[in-house]
Amino acid sequence: MNDSSGPHIPRTPPRKSATFDEYSIAEIQRAAATGIYDIRGGGTKRKLPHFDDLLFLGASVSRYPLEGYRERCGTDVVLGTRFASKPIRLKIPVTIAGMSFGALSGQAKEALGRGATLAGTSTTTGDGGMTPEERGHSHTLIYQYLPSRYGMNLTDLRKADAIEVVIGQGAKPGGGGMLLGQKISPRVAQMRNLPEGIDQRSACRHPDWTGPDDLEIKILELRELTNWEKPIYIKVGASRPYYDTALAVKAGADVVVLDGMQGGTAATQEVFIEHVGLPILAAIRPAVKALQDLGLHRKVQLIVSGGIRSGADVAKALALGADAVAIGTAALIAIGDNAPEWESEYQKLGTTAGSYDDWHEGRDPAGITTQDPVLAARLDPVKAGRRLANYLSVLTLEAQAIARACGKSHLHNLEPEDLVALTIEAAAMAQIPLAGTDWYPGKTGI
């Protein structure tokens, strides 16, 4: 009705549509103006059921806690005990996820290596190969084996401490990648054997195998190439975690890496990031169940990733059955990504500190997601590595604090029975009882 026709008729305020909200309208307008989908970096930004929806119960009359600062709570983890003669031994169960030189500056990769090494954990290469700086500064380096095989060579393969066969990632299960020309610097182009400055496409399927039966043979080849020494990880984006885990095990994995949709990417379509895959909370229990059904839980190790921010997240992931977690976005934040000190420059890019996600454009004021030598020089790898080590230390201390409160002498002793869920959704996804009940949706045999 026309509510402005009389002086005494109350006006209703302008009402925005919940469906066509501000963001949706802006995206329609942007799409109409450009004819192309939006590309960005990072992981999903939508609100999802997550570790925040779980709580630890802590000790009580029925269970007693460990003394906070005196009684030991172990944090070490051994990865790759199934077939590899030289498993990975880490001091903490928090690893650094695969991120490429190309997506990241050389300084950022060095910082990740330094920080991980200080903390006693591993870091991981990405699409584009292994740089000498990265190998040199990473005590334990996992070498990713990707569909593109950019920079893949036997010498580096044998220098690695483990090999991670990448089938997918949480931000884009089923998707390949594209590194825009701004980031194909002479060095990146040379490493990837591509013309300088072109938009580089990365395939989504491996070139020489298809399916789990072929993968088993590919893993045999990788083991023969490296003398059966190195653990073979298989990384999958969370989509069908029960079957993917079971098939990875069948193919011969020593370690399964499971990446939820909160996990970041250097660049892909916004629609892909936000609409494909599972939140990590929903993926862990099915993966653990697959390992348990095969009698291989804790024998084939499970690393989970996607939205790990705090020691509480680490503890919850481990309590749900993971052996370790991996961090990517949080590691970048720790070394300086989205830092407030660059706010004025973020604003020039049309964004703000905390929201910057145009990692593919190579104009990162913090010098992390760029190949611009001037910007990259802003990042001091030594100081940034120290910040990462500090952060990893805090994650570990926080997880230990929770574990002790639950009476656990090792982080791996955390268990689902230590948890309750705050929402019915989280209860269903994590198969953890709703707080105050002994029930979760789908639970049978009550």
Added chain:
Amino acid sequence: MSSALKEMTRSEPVTFDLTAEPLRNLSIALHALIPQTNQTSWQILNPRGQHALAVGVTVPVTIQIDGHVGYYCAGMNDGAVITIEGNAGPGVAENMMSGIVHVKGDASQAAGATAHGGLLIIDGNASARCGISMKGIDIVVKGSVGHMSAFMAQSGNLVILGDTGEALGDSLYEARIFCAGTPASLGADCEEKPMTPNDKVILVDLLQRAGAQAEADDFKLYGSARTLYHFHVDNAGAY
């Protein structure tokens, strides 16, 4: 003379029978070779389609495999001259860095996939995706190749004496494809190019090195139209 010294000074081919010893022992023996080894000639008997044979060899020895091989034979080869007296399964010479791999029979899918260097000779036909994502290798196929060959091929040369399946050179980068027969179709961004004198020199050399009986003038050259090098909405249908 100790047996170890005898091993070091032997000059006759080392024979390795895969019915008598497992693959693991073969890999250990080949990977233990040093560049100055006297064991420069190897003969592998009874491969019987086993996978991952003679992978990751980094010394310039000659290896003759007497029979058919399974997946990834000569994978990541870096310097050895490997001859397969039979057919090869998928991914023969995948990711080769240098050396020569010669398949006397036919090769399955993804022959020479992602390889950075060296020469792969296939006397028979190669199946789909021959030279996929190749990164500098030279491949000579004396027969025909299957569909999507040289998909996303980055650099190097693929020489085909016969015909090709659909979508030759799809999403090609800077690799050259020489074909004497007829491509069933060209893939996205692949086009026929004029053959320069330099291209012809490369082709003649490869034909000679591969022992191929063919005239360079009978070949056409295919390469990248480079329209997909920069993502553009007008090309969205090609992606």
